[in-house]
Amino acid sequence: MAEPPSRLELPQGTLDLLILKAVALEAQHGWAISERIQQISKDALQVQQGSLYPALHRLERRGWIKAEWGASDNNRKAKFYELTRAGRKALDAQTGAWRALTAAVDLLLDTR
């Protein structure tokens, strides 16, 4: 693989949270979601592109995001995902849970 080794593998279950966050502002297609996650994380996080689509589908099935076919910026047909009301709630809840978790882990790690 040609990818730099410095990238971080995503912990199990965090991909869903990142996807929800990525589509929180506006509807995005799959490619844009993966790009956005990499850009914002400054390429630190590596999203296995292959696992993106099953995850999108899982979220859709759970009713957290909904999909619609639309035209992309260069006028190509693409599937756009956006957050549902339930998805927003889930995003808030998971963000809270993540913060609490990382804070607790930080605390533990900082303790001498």
Add this chain to the structure above:
Amino acid sequence: MFSDVRHRLRALLRRGTIERELDDELRFHLERSIEKGVRAGLTPDEAARRARLALGGMDQVKEAHRDARGIALLDTIVQDVRYGARAMRRAPVFAITAVATLALSTAALATVLTLADTLLYRRLPVERPGELVDVAAIRRLGTTPLLSSNEAARLQVLGPVSYPDYLAFRDGARTLTGLAAHYPTAPLFVSLDGDGHEINGAVVSANFFSVLGLRPSVGRFFHDDEDRVPDRDRVAVISSNFWRTWLSASPSAIGSRLRINSADFTIVGVAPPTFSGMTSSPIEVYIPTMMLRVGYRWCEDALAIDCTALQMIGRLAPGRTQADAAAELPTLMPAAWAHAPRGENSGVAVTQPRGLSTDDEEPRLVALLAAVAIVLLLVCCANLAGLVSAQSAARTHEFGIRLSLGAAPRRIVRQLTTESALLSLAGGVAGVLLSRAFTGALAAMFFAVDDEGHPLQYGFSQTPAIVIATIGVALAAGVVFSLVPAIRIGRRPAGVQLAERAPTSRWSSAAWLLGAQAAVAVAMVAVAALLAASARTMLAGRNFDASHVALIRVRPRLVKYSPERAQRFQRELVRRLEAVPGVESVSMVGIGSVLGGSSIGVALPAWDADRRMTAGYNEVGPRYFETLQTPLLAGREFDEHDSIESPRVALVNETLAARLWPNLGALGATIVVGSVPRRVVGVVKDLSLRSRTQAVQPWVYAPFWQNPAQIDSRLAIRTAGDPAAVLPAIARQVNRLDPDVPIAETITLPGRIAALMRPVRVSATFVGYTAVLAVVLTAIGLYGSLAFAVARRTKEIGIRMALGAPRGRVLGLVVREGMTVVAAGVAIGLALALAAARLVQHLLYGSAESDWVFYASAAAVVAVVGLIASLLPARRAAAVEPLVALQCD
């Protein structure tokens, strides 16, 4: 929650749409990814490569996506089925061959199962048939030369009982709620408005219908009171069929008169249409046991204790088992039975009434057919395994690609299994449907009339169990034949096949399967030929000529003719029949039937009483052997001068003559037949319907007119043309002489022999069918394998030719490959055929001298078919252009 269900449903129902959307989505992703790469300065190819790497295997993504859809298993099956259907459409010849092969062989199996069920296992179509038991008397037999070895081995038979004995069992039995008596084969000459016919009737006790739990369609059954006083209550119940055909189902039939054996009866009811009796001879009319004297004429008094005419059927009392009844009923046995002589009732047997079979030929026939059907199924499996192997080898490339793209080997194996299951399901269902046609044909060809020309009713029907079993077997066969290639794929390391697309190994892995098929084909063809020749020999007649003989039976005894009156009637009848245009000669049999006899003790005058031997016995009229065209070896046959006043004479067959007078000299010798000394006036050829396993019987004939008690007769009439065409004219002559004299058994001699030879004809047809199928399958298998081998070895053949191999060599190479297998198969097949012929020995008639012709022909047929099947692909191999062959990959 709701969205979840909606998604799953959509995922399941709109699978195609979703897959397409996913495809679009992934393609869009790839394109964007490539664009990005190109913008970053990569070459388009490199960008595409990286994009694919980043995404991971397409198939894996799709698979993961499907798992995420949450319907993986069901979905996979649906997908496999669709894929399978598509694969079939892509290779229709393979699919059609596979389905047809399976259909033809499972149809044979289903037909045998239906036959077995009908003959051996089916219960009576009455209420709670599991509670019914047959109660019969046991008779111990001694050995006589008339019994074949396995008949004698059993030494006991089941028989009927007398009316007083029946009453003792009926009134004493506590383990039964009811015990009925019945005589199910009463020949009743029924006339209604001057239209007379012999039909099959039954004499039954009043409780017969209630014991069976039957309800009348119309009217009522017998009251107990109507079965109490001999000869008083002339009441009859008719079958639904009789009601329809004779009385046009009119309700006014109840209460109307019916003349039965010259006595007037009143119709009181109609039996339900679902019930037509307990045997294959449907019962048309029922009369009560107190009318037994009308229906049974072999005893002076049919209701007396020495007249055993009645069979018994009982219903177990609640909570009682067959074993209980079997323990109780012998205790009710009449005291006289305990010291009964050989051949008379001396015990009680309790059995379950099952199936319509009444003889031990039929279980044997069913076993034989079942064995043949199983062999056919194995041949079919071998053939399909070969086909599927070739087919999957042809798809190696496809599987290789799919494996490389990340499809799990498990998934491909499942795919193959699904395809096989699909094919075998289709084959099984087609087989079940086809077998309906087969049983219909079987019923019409072989099970429609008995040897006396009476209609038979077997009512073959496929039970749900048979349908399930047949489809189950088809599926099992499918799994078996898909396993071979599936295992190979499961073992194969991924990714190595792409380069190695044209392996040059020989096709020997399938060779043994093909050899086995060829062997079975040879054996089947040989056995089918033996059976068919046997059937033909017998139908044509051996030591006689059946082709132009008509038979008819006249029974003045049923209408109480005295012997004097009957004999006047017989003489006049013969005179009139001889005058019928197209009739060449007329003769008759008094005791026994044409080609069948009763038996009698014979001795030389010098012998002690205990040296007597048993021989077959007929009383035959003048010109009997002329009518049958049986060669006379010495002396003369009976003529008009052999009468009641003249000296007693006899004819013997070759076998008896050789046994009693080994040094010739039979003519003029005296033989004691029964207790009457007779002078031998002639020796005739052996006349026999016995198979190779049965020894030809000694036989003695006495003149019809030297028996003063003669009443009934069976006439044999030689005609110039088709005997069937003369039958109506013959029957008319009898009617004209006395319309009340019952006629029966109006049938041609070939028709009678055909009915007697039913096991041979059924097995000849069935084995013939199998043989044709086996030969065709062998040809298909051979052709398929060779064609495939040639296709795979195109390159090798090209190289050989480029190096100077002449086309003839190439042709020979392929043909030799095919014929090596065929030759081995034929050799094994001949051994197999010899073994199989021993198994059907009891069905073979005539001498074994020319059997080798059939073996040789079978070998030749399979060899020639094999040669043709090898030549076709060989010619294609020889036509290979070296340059083209070397260029193809």
